[in-house]
Amino acid sequence: MKAIFYSTKINEKDLLIESNQQKHEITFTSKALDKDTICYVKGMDAVVVFTNDDLAAPIIKTLAEHGIKYIATRSVGIDHIDQEAAKKYDIKVANIPDYSPQAIAEHAVMLAMALSRHLIQSNQQCRAFNFSLDHLTGFNFYGKTVGIIGLGHIGAAVAPIFHGLGCKVLGYDTASKKTKHVKFVDLDTLYLESDVISLHIPLSPETRHIIDTSSIKKMKTGVMIINTARGELIKTTDALEALKTGKIGYLGLDVYEYEKGLFFEDHEVDQFRDFLFSELMKNPNVLITPHQAFLTKEALQEISTQIIATLDHWNSLIQE
Numbered sequence: 617m618k619a620i621f622y623s624t625k626i627n628e629k630d631l632l633i634e635s636n637q638q639k640h641e642i643t644f645t646s647k648a649l650d651k652d653t654i655c656y657v658k659g660m661d662a663v664v665v666f667t668n669d670d671l672a673a674p675i676i677k678t679l680a681e682h683g684i685k686y687i688a689t690r691s692v693g694i695d696h697i698d699q700e701a702a703k704k705y706d707i708k709v710a711n712i713p714d715y716s717p718q719a720i721a722e723h724a725v726m727l728a729m730a731l732s733r734h735l736i737q738s739n740q741q742c743r744a745f746n747f748s749l750d751h752l753t754g755f756n757f758y759g760k761t762v763g764i765i766g767l768g769h770i771g772a773a774v775a776p777i778f779h780g781l782g783c784k785v786l787g788y789d790t791a792s793k794k795t796k797h798v799k800f801v802d803l804d805t806l807y808l809e810s811d812v813i814s815l816h817i818p819l820s821p822e823t824r825h826i827i828d829t830s831s832i833k834k835m836k837t838g839v840m841i842i843n844t845a846r847g848e849l850i851k852t853t854d855a856l857e858a859l860k861t862g863k864i865g866y867l868g869l870d871v872y873e874y875e876k877g878l879f880f881e882d883h884e885v886d887q888f889r890d891f892l893f894s895e896l897m898k899n900p901n902v903l904i905t906p907h908q909a910f911l912t913k914e915a916l917q918e919i920s921t922q923i924i925a926t927l928d929h930w931n932s933l934i935q936e
C-alpha cells in the first residue's frame with residue numbers, strides 16, 4: 617500500500633524504514649498535515665499522522681476527495697482526528713493504544729521529582745559556579761498522597777512507581793477499575809487529599825479544562841499538578857492565576873493547551889512568542905518539556921513496528 621507519513625522526525629525515520637522491510641511504498645515529510653500540505657496525499661492509500669497534524673472535518677473531506685481510505689496515527693490519543701467526519705467519508709482510523717506506557721509514566725514521575733528538588737535551577741546554578749543551597753529545599757515523596765486521574769495503560773504504570781517511593785496512591789477513573797496499589801475514590805476526595813495530582817485521561821469534550829479554577833479550588837494549597845496527557849485538560853489562564861496565589865505550588869507539563877503549531881519545531885528565532893507559554897515559563901516552579909514523554913528508544917521501536925503492522929493489516933483487506 618502507498619502511505620505518506622506526516623510530521624516525521626529524524627529519530628523515527630530509520631526505524632520506520634527498517635520495520636517496513638520494503639513491504640509498503642512509504643513517503644516521509646517532516647511537515648505537518650494541513651491545508652497547505654494536503655496535496656502530498658495524491659496517489660496514496662493511507663496517511664500516517666501525529667498528534668499535532670490537522671485532521672478536522674474539512675481536511676478529512678479533502679482526504680476523502682483524494683481517495684484516502686485509511687488514517688493511522690502514531691499516538692495513543694485520537695483527539696486530533698474528527699471521528700465523525702472519518703466515519704462519514706468511510707475512512708478507517710487506527711491508533712496505537714499501548715506502545716510503551718512506561719515511557720510516559722517514567723516521564724511524569726521524572727517531572728514530579730525534578731520539580732520537588734528544583735533540579736533545573738540547581739543545575740543552572742552549578743553551571744554558573746553558584747553552589748548556594750538557599751533556594752533548593754525540596755520535599756520527600758515518601759508519605760505523600762498522589763492522586764492519579766485516569767487509570768488506563770499509563771496511569772496504571774505510574775501507580776507502582778509512586779507506591780514504590782512510599783506514597784499513598786489514590787485513583788479516579790470513570791470506568792470501574794481495580795489497580796494494584798491504588799485506592800479508588802471520587803474526584804472531589806482525590807482533589808482534597810492529594811499532594812500531587814497526575815493526569816492520564818484522554819482529551820474529550822467532558823475532560824477539556826477538567827483542571828480549572830473550580831477544580832483547583834478543591835485542591836490542597838501548594839498542590840503539585842503533572843500533565844503528560846493533553847494540554848487542553850488544563851485551562852492555562854486559570855493555572856497561571858493559581859500559580860500566582862500559591863494555590864498551585866508546582867506545575868509539570870509535557871503538553872500545553874496551545875502546543876499545536878508551537879511544539880515539535882525550533883521557534884528560537886521567532887519574533888512573536890506565545891504569550892501564555894512565556895508567562896508560564898516565568899515561574900521557577902513550572903517545568904515544561906515539549907511533548908516528549910513518549911520519546912524513548914523502546915517506544916519509538918514499538919510505534920514503528922505497530923504502525924507497519926497496521927498498514928499490513930489494511931493491505932491484507934485490500935487484497936481480499
Ligand code: NAD
Pocket residue numbers: 691692693694713714717720765766767768769770771788789790791816817818819822823844845846870871907908909910911
Ligand atoms: P487509556 O485509554 O489506556 O486510559 C485512559 C483512562 O482514562 C481509561 O481508564 C478511561 O476509563 C479513563 N477516563 C476516560 N475519561 C475519563 C474521565 N472523564 N475521568 C476519569 N477517567 C477517565 O490511555 P493511556 O494509554 O493511559 O493514555 C492516556 C492519555 O495519555 C492519552 O489519551 C494521550 O492523550 C496521553 N498520552 C500522552 C503521551 C505523551 O507523549 N505526552 C503519550 C501517550 C499518551
